[in-house]
Amino acid sequence: MSHATGIRYLNEKALPHTWCAGCGIGIMMGALVRAFEELDYRTADTVVVTGIGCTGKVDDFLVTNALHTTHGRALAFATGIKAFNPKLHVVVIMGDGDSVTIGGNHFIHAARRNIDLTAIVVNNFNYGMTGGQVSGTTPGGSITSTTAWGNPERDFDICALAEVAGANYVAREIPLNGWELKERIKEALGKKGFSLVEVFSPCVTHFGKNNKMKQGQEMLRWFRQRCVPVESYRLLTDPARDCFPIGKLVDRDVPDFNARYETFRAKAKAAQG
Numbered sequence: 001m002s003h004a005t006g007i008r009y010l011n012e013k014a015l016p017h018t019w020c021a022g023c024g025i026g027i028m029m030g031a032l033v034r035a036f037e038e039l040d041y042r043t044a045d046t047v048v049v050t051g052i053g054c055t056g057k058v059d060d061f062l063v064t065n066a067l068h069t070t071h072g073r074a075l076a077f078a079t080g081i082k083a084f085n086p087k088l089h090v091v092v093i094m095g096d097g098d099s100v101t102i103g104g105n106h107f108i109h110a111a112r113r114n115i116d117l118t119a120i121v122v123n124n125f126n127y128g129m130t131g132g133q134v135s136g137t138t139p140g141g142s143i144t145s146t147t148a149w150g151n152p153e154r155d156f157d158i159c160a161l162a163e164v165a166g167a168n169y170v171a172r173e174i175p176l177n178g179w180e181l182k183e184r185i186k187e188a189l190g191k192k193g194f195s196l197v198e199v200f201s202p203c204v205t206h207f208g209k210n211n212k213m214k215q216g217q218e219m220l221r222w223f224r225q226r227c228v229p230v231e232s233y234r235l236l237t238d239p240a241r242d243c244f245p246i247g248k249l250v251d252r253d254v255p256d257f258n259a260r261y262e263t264f265r266a267k268a269k270a271a272q273g
Helices: 025-038 054-061 074-084 096-101 104-113 158-165 178-189 204-210 216-226 257-271
Strands: 046-050 065-068 089-095 118-123 169-173 195-200 227-229 244-251
Touching (some): 025 089, 025 118, 025 178, 054 065, 074 089, 074 096, 074 104, 089 096, 096 118, 096 158, 118 158, 169 178, 178 195, 178 244, 204 216, 216 227
Parallel strands (some): 046 089, 089 118, 169 195
Antiparallel strands (some): 169 244
């Protein structure tokens, strides 16, 4: 029995990748290209949009169309691409800083519009590329380079934010679950409307080192302790504050932006005779 490898979407001349040992971005990219292959995406019809940060390097290793954008603005650029050519498959890859800390307003409105994009957010709980500063998803009490005695702020739940803002599909996975991660990305790609896949990813270099987890395995064990399959999570009567559901969290069929736009466009044309 053959399995998808995704090799035809990779720029092999650019490999090996440059991410730190223990980082989960490479696992996410592998899941993404295997999902592309299983869906038989044509590179000419696929656009990968990235911002700034560790995840911004993903487009270096792909042979799809790519757009490398400014910090926090990846979803704004991707919205423009999809509005201009709705036939394109548009995937937006961001970190937690890019997506909901600096880019939080764009994130909310992309979900509210239900624009037909797939957003993959690799959440490593800090600004990994620029020195390990606190971000909007840094767990409360955690040590970062800018919160030396612990983070006094509450953190975002990215998936909950996407759900209440109006996303049609929301899922969360961890690098330990490689097959499930590929399946969640594949489902998101096939869903009309705004889709989010959040990936909890180790940042051993900064977050792990600062929080007594100097090895990737230690961070992965930390994720496993915190993350509960969504079916089991929903049975908990009093889930802990630092406990998160993983799997498919939201799956609904609200008409996406382009479908609604065509409805109003038809009304305008009819009114003009």
